[in-house]
Amino acid sequence: MRTGTPVIELQGITKRFGPVEVLTDIDLSLDAGRVHSLAGENGAGKSTLVKILGGIYQPDGGRIVRNGEPIRIHGAADARHHGIAVIHQHPALFPDLSVAENIFVGRQPRRLGRVDWAAMRQEARGLLAGLRVDIDVRLPVKMLGLAERQTIEVAKALSLSARVLVMDEPTSAISKEEATRLFEIVETLKRQGVAILFISHFIEEILHLGDDVTILRSARRVVTAPAAELTPESTVRYMVGRELEALFPKEVAPIGQAVLEVRHLSGCGFVEDVSFELRTGEILGFFGLVGAGRSEVAQMLFGIERPDGGEIRVDGRPVRVGSPGDAMQLGISLLPEDRHQQGLVLEFPIRANATLPILGRFCRGPGLVDRAREARTAGDYAERMRVVATGIEQQTGTLSGGNQQKVLLAKWLLPSPRILILDQPTRGIDVGAKAEIHRIISRVATQGMAIILISDDVPEVAGMADRILVFRTGRVVAEFSREAADHEAMVLAAAHTPPDPDVAGRDEG
Amino acid sequence: MTLSEPGTAGRPSRQRPRAVRGLVGRILQVREIGLVLILLLLCAIVTARAPRFLEGPNLQQVALSATLVCIVALGEALVIIARQIDLSVGAIVALSAFLAAAWLEHHHDGSLFVVFLIGCGVGTLLGAGNALLVAAARIPAIVATLGTLAIYRGLAIVLAEGRQISATVLPVSYQEVAQARVAGGPLLVWIAMLLTVCFGWIARSTRFGRNLYALGSSPESARFAGISDVRNIAGVFILSGFLCGLVGVLWGARFGTVDAVIARDLHFQVISAVVVGGVSIFGGSGSVYGAALGAVIFAVLQNGMLLLGINQFWLEAALGVAILGAVTFYVFLARRAERESRRQAMLARGASLAADR
Numbered sequence: 019m020r021t022g023t024p025v026i027e028l029q030g031i032t033k034r035f036g037p038v039e040v041l042t043d044i045d046l047s048l049d050a051g052r053v054h055s056l057a058g059e060n061g062a063g064k065s066t067l068v069k070i071l072g073g074i075y076q077p078d079g080g081r082i083v084r085n086g087e088p089i090r091i092h093g094a095a096d097a098r099h100h101g102i103a104v105i106h107q108h109p110a111l112f113p114d115l116s117v118a119e120n121i122f123v124g125r126q127p128r129r130l131g132r133v134d135w136a137a138m139r140q141e142a143r144g145l146l147a148g149l150r151v152d153i154d155v156r157l158p159v160k161m162l163g164l165a166e167r168q169t170i171e172v173a174k175a176l177s178l179s180a181r182v183l184v185m186d187e188p189t190s191a192i193s194k195e196e197a198t199r200l201f202e203i204v205e206t207l208k209r210q211g212v213a214i215l216f217i218s219h220f221i222e223e224i225l226h227l228g229d230d231v232t233i234l235r236s237a238r239r240v241v242t243a244p245a246a247e248l249t250p251e252s253t254v255r256y257m258v259g260r261e262l263e264a265l266f267p268k269e270v271a272p273i274g275q276a277v278l279e280v281r282h283l284s285g286c287g288f289v290e291d292v293s294f295e296l297r298t299g300e301i302l303g304f305f306g307l308v309g310a311g312r313s314e315v316a317q318m319l320f321g322i323e324r325p326d327g328g329e330i331r332v333d334g335r336p337v338r339v340g341s342p343g344d345a346m347q348l349g350i351s352l353l354p355e356d357r358h359q360q361g362l363v364l365e366f367p368i369r370a371n372a373t374l375p376i377l378g379r380f381c382r383g384p385g386l387v388d389r390a391r392e393a394r395t396a397g398d399y400a401e402r403m404r405v406v407a408t409g410i411e412q413q414t415g416t417l418s419g420g421n422q423q424k425v426l427l428a429k430w431l432l433p434s435p436r437i438l439i440l441d442q443p444t445r446g447i448d449v450g451a452k453a454e455i456h457r458i459i460s461r462v463a464t465q466g467m468a469i470i471l472i473s474d475d476v477p478e479v480a481g482m483a484d485r486i487l488v489f490r491t492g493r494v495v496a497e498f499s500r501e502a503a504d505h506e507a508m509v510l511a512a513a514h515t516p517p518d519p520d521v522a523g524r525d526e527g
Numbered sequence: 528m529t530l531s532e533p534g535t536a537g538r539p540s541r542q543r544p545r546a547v548r549g550l551v552g553r554i555l556q557v558r559e560i561g562l563v564l565i566l567l568l569l570c571a572i573v574t575a576r577a578p579r580f581l582e583g584p585n586l587q588q589v590a591l592s593a594t595l596v597c598i599v600a601l602g603e604a605l606v607i608i609a610r611q612i613d614l615s616v617g618a619i620v621a622l623s624a625f626l627a628a629a630w631l632e633h634h635h636d637g638s639l640f641v642v643f644l645i646g647c648g649v650g651t652l653l654g655a656g657n658a659l660l661v662a663a664a665r666i667p668a669i670v671a672t673l674g675t676l677a678i679y680r681g682l683a684i685v686l687a688e689g690r691q692i693s694a695t696v697l698p699v700s701y702q703e704v705a706q707a708r709v710a711g712g713p714l715l716v717w718i719a720m721l722l723t724v725c726f727g728w729i730a731r732s733t734r735f736g737r738n739l740y741a742l743g744s745s746p747e748s749a750r751f752a753g754i755s756d757v758r759n760i761a762g763v764f765i766l767s768g769f770l771c772g773l774v775g776v777l778w779g780a781r782f783g784t785v786d787a788v789i790a791r792d793l794h795f796q797v798i799s800a801v802v803v804g805g806v807s808i809f810g811g812s813g814s815v816y817g818a819a820l821g822a823v824i825f826a827v828l829q830n831g832m833l834l835l836g837i838n839q840f841w842l843e844a845a846l847g848v849a850i851l852g853a854v855t856f857y858v859f860l861a862r863r864a865e866r867e868s869r870r871q872a873m874l875a876r877g878a879s880l881a882a883d884r
């Protein structure tokens with residue numbers, strides 16, 4: 019196939035969830051031997067688009083055209099049949115099976131009814147050699163790093179003669195060197211005439227690797243242009259748009275003395291040299307991309323993860339936070355990022371979830387819970403958080419996301435913390451609940467609580483925080499005051515590495 | 528903390544409670560009521576074919592055979608609720624029964640109090656052994672207790688040297704424990720009922736109980752809430768061991784003869800009772816009362832089949848069918864609940880996306 023011929027075209031693709039359009043009239047062409055980069059903020063519709071190409075979702079409008087013929091993609095197997103392969107950020111491989119077995123799982127070459135191991139390894143070696151990577155095909159996959167696993171996914175896709183490769187944020191969890199190697203593989207694939215859709219949060223990658231760039235914002239395609247015509251600044255402008263929201267009822271809170279001081283904190287493998295100070299009444303925003311190290315810092319402060327180095331001081335005194343119990347003793351609460359896995363016990367009623375960390379306070383005698391007092395307190399908080407439910411005995415798992423999040427907030431306000439860390443407190447919840455959570459955060463700040471607000475949502479951080487730290491790859495790379503918090507500058511600081519003199523010369527793309 | 532909210536002093540906003548359709552729906556919601564109904568149905572069927580079932584001595588027989596399984600099932604239920612399992616219960620019963628009886632053999636007029644102390648002490652100690660392996664050394668419970676099952680049983684066999692301690696060498700007062708009657712019922716049955724209430728209370732109303740449910744349904748959320756898995760999991764294994772020790776002493780009193788191979792299949796019976804009683808094998812849900820009812824249902828099944836003259840060989844298979852039937856039913860219930868909550872989650876997702884736009 020000639021370079022530049024469209025292999026797959028999306029024409030006017032629309033997708034709705036209930037009443038909401040998550041993709042509106044999207045056109046996208048994936049051409050043989052070219053890389054098409056897809057960019058957009060969280061929630062712009064990138065992953066929905068990937069799922070449509072992978073056959074997970076069916077579009078509600080528009081059509082998918084392959085080599086000039088309209089097709090329907092029914093499920094993942096059908097996508098493969100149409101020559102489309104999706105490489106996920108965390109490939110779903112079998113950790114205990116070898117590299118060769120993973121590439122040929124379910125279709126191992128056979129001779130006389132038994133698996134022909136020699137032929138399988140031979141073919142696997144050939145595939146990896148074609149990608150110019152050197153991995154022992156007999157190794158179990160669990161011995162390999164994330165980048166190598168992605169390579170194996172690519173090899174598998176090639177062995178299935180994929181003509182279209184969708185790479186969904188492959189670089190967000192791997193090192194820079196690994197990413198460079200992955201880009202070399204992408205170049206090899208281009209020469210073989212594969213059409214590639216490349217999705218990334220990192221702006222330099224989008225522009226460097228892509229031949230064409232499409233930018234989505236709020237379910238719509240705002241621009242498609244050759245990468246050469248875009249600059250980092252214009253890309254960010256397209257992603258962010260011009261809308262400025264004044265949704266956040268931040269009240270003015272008097273800012274007092276420092277309660278928490280963090281100095282040169284490092285740990286979790288990549289967080290390095292993080293220092294900051296948090297004062298009473300202050301809301302400190304942590305902004306950055308997913309995987310930038312913000313949650314890891316929060317978890318070190320809460321005793322979930324052990325720091326490798328650095329110092330944490332509360333009220334000027336150095337402290338050791340060995341467990342969540344220690345953190346709670348110091349007056350620290352953490353509202354974790356994943357409300358289903360880490361935050362709530364979904365089988366519990368609202369009451370039991372809200373009081374779980376402080377159940378000891380309702381206990382008399384041999385750990386006997388005073389149900390009446392517990393119910394009063396939980397009911398009181400549910401009321402203040404305006405949780406919509408049939409009552410505090412309703413099972414938490416049956417609540418809407420916004421109401422679950424309010425229960426979670428009640429749960430972590432109940433210990434009366436002095437330092438409240440909120441990790442993505444409004445992710446995936448409706449605007450009404452979001453506004454109420456903002457109202458509550460703002461209110462407790464005026465009462466002197468010191469707050470760390472971790473969020474991907476620029477308007478939220480800019481609207482709520484008194485001060486903003488921007489994280490990138492485990493470090494604090496920028497700090498903005500409330501007045502200086504500029505939307506585009508924040509996104510740029512989080513997503514764009516300023517050109518490195520060593521690498522700047524590399525320009526073959 | 529004081530969170531004064533002017534203007535929100537009203538009642539919490541209310542959704543209309545989802546209507547529970549009819550009696551069947553309500554029974555499905557409270558599992559224990561369903562179990563009682565099944566139990567009554569079972570009794571009715573057996574009585575219709577063999578009226579002897581309802582006669583005093585027979586009923587007492589059923590109650591007595593249910594009690595010992597029931598007491599062990601109380602501890603096992605808590606263990607399974609915490610997403611663990613204890614396979615060593617039968618071995619602990621045997622070893623503590625044997626040691627208690629061996630002491631009595633040599634101290635013929637020894638106090639019964641000391642016998643119970645020895646039995647419960649040994650059980651607690653062996654339970655602590657399990658706790659050490661599972662909670663401290665982090666060996667998966669199914670493997671750890673499979674190991675201790677063999678070790679404890681082996682220890683009993685070595686200590687017993689193949690001999691039996693029979694009724695003839697044990698003091699009469701010991702066996703009277705099993706025959707004693709209080710307020711018209713056998714003492715053993717009263718003990719089992721008292722313990723059931725007590726453990727039901729532990730599970731429902733104490734912090735420890737709440738922690739077990741939390742650890743069983745979402746270990747990570749429990750960790751983030753500052754609940755120590757080491758301490759609570761250790762506690763539940765020790766408690767299970769204690770109950771097994773107690774049952775060891777009662778076992779000797781009831782059967783009069785103790786050797787190293789008693790209670791050989793007890794772990795199967797106990798886990799069956801717990802599962803049939805509605806405790807999820809994946810942890811986090813079910814109740815101690817359900818487990819106790821499960822033990823009674825099994826005792827009635829066994830006795831009923833005997834009365835109806837059903838071939839002994841069919842008995843085992845029929846019990847297996849009962850277990851699978853119950854579990855299939857619970858899986859059906861769970862799937863229905865999951866479908867419902869997934870539907871709700873989908874709606875919520877739609878709403879939240881709508882709001883984000």
